[in-house]
Amino acid sequence: MRQRRYGYEDDVAYASFEPPAAPRSSRRAVVVGVVLVALILVPLVVDRVSTARVESGTAKAFQQGMDTHKRPEVHVRGFPVLTQLVSGTLRHVDITAHDIPADGSARPLPVSRLDLALDGLSQSYDDTAALARSAEATAYLSYTDVSRVIGLEVSQGTRPGRINASLPLPLGSEVTVTATVSAVPNNRVAFKDFELMGGAAPTSQALLDKIFEKPIQLRNIPEGLHLRSVTPTASGLSARFSGTSVTFHASGGSQGTSTQEDSSSA
Numbered sequence: 001m002r003q004r005r006y007g008y009e010d011d012v013a014y015a016s017f018e019p020p021a022a023p024r025s026s027r028r029a030v031v032v033g034v035v036l037v038a039l040i041l042v043p044l045v046v047d048r049v050s051t052a053r054v055e056s057g058t059a060k061a062f063q064q065g066m067d068t069h070k071r072p073e074v075h076v077r078g079f080p081v082l083t084q085l086v087s088g089t090l091r092h093v094d095i096t097a098h099d100i101p102a103d104g105s106a107r108p109l110p111v112s113r114l115d116l117a118l119d120g121l122s123q124s125y126d127d128t129a130a131l132a133r134s135a136e137a138t139a140y141l142s143y144t145d146v147s148r149v150i151g152l153e154v155s156q157g158t159r160p161g162r163i164n165a166s167l168p169l170p171l172g173s174e175v176t177v178t179a180t181v182s183a184v185p186n187n188r189v190a191f192k193d194f195e196l197m198g199g200a201a202p203t204s205q206a207l208l209d210k211i212f213e214k215p216i217q218l219r220n221i222p223e224g225l226h227l228r229s230v231t232p233t234a235s236g237l238s239a240r241f242s243g244t245s246v247t248f249h250a251s252g253g254s255q256g257t258s259t260q261e262d263s264s265s266a
């Protein structure tokens with residue numbers, strides 16, 4: 001009886017199974033995709049690097065010009081920034097600076113914080129200043145600094161637009177004074193419309209007139225910004241500015257603040 005054979009016959013050929021080659025059109029699509037990604041990412045990276053450099057340079061120049069201890073925060077708005085740099089004008093720049101001193105004054109009132117919104121910022125022809133086509137700003141003045149300048153303890157009043165101040169009287173007593181706060185020309189803050197509370201002595205009015213005789217000059221404000229309003233808040237005075245052709249000097253501080261503190265009053 002014939003014995004059955006198991007296994008594979010020697011003459012049986014098995015074809016090797018290799019994956020089919022990728023179509024040329026697929027490879028081209030991958031290459032095109034890589035190129036497109038590079039064309040998008042490279043300009044984006046270059047633009048971000050340029051933005052970081054101009055923000056750092058602007059912050060450094062502002063710190064030197066305004067003599068702040070801490071470098072301000074600078075944000076250049078709009079994309080792409082690189083084309084703005086090529087044109088020589090940045091469309092919009094936001095700057096937040098802290099603790100701006102007010103040297104060179106008999107009654108210096110520092111700015112606790114200054115928020116600036118600048119439109120059309122460019123360098124001057126001699127690179128010694130930066131010029132903004134227009135700008136708006138808000139300066140915050142702490143009650144601690146205002147009290148030191150005035151010589152009375154100042155706080156927010158109970159009525160809108162007014163502050164309270166504690167006026168010392170003879171024999172250790174004191175009276176509360178309430179007054180309005182307003183903006184007057186040459187970037188000055190004035191206190192008016194005094195009201196004495198608690199049965200003050202007749203001499204108190206004359207003392208108040210002497211204390212508040214001259215408005216407080218706000219110094220180290222960029223040239224071209226004009227004080228529009230002053231509003232008492234819980235922590236201090238909020239002073240709002242606006243202006244055109246606003247100038248920031250690269251060194252030596254702002255040169256546009258009026259020095260007529262002792263001239264005309266409101």
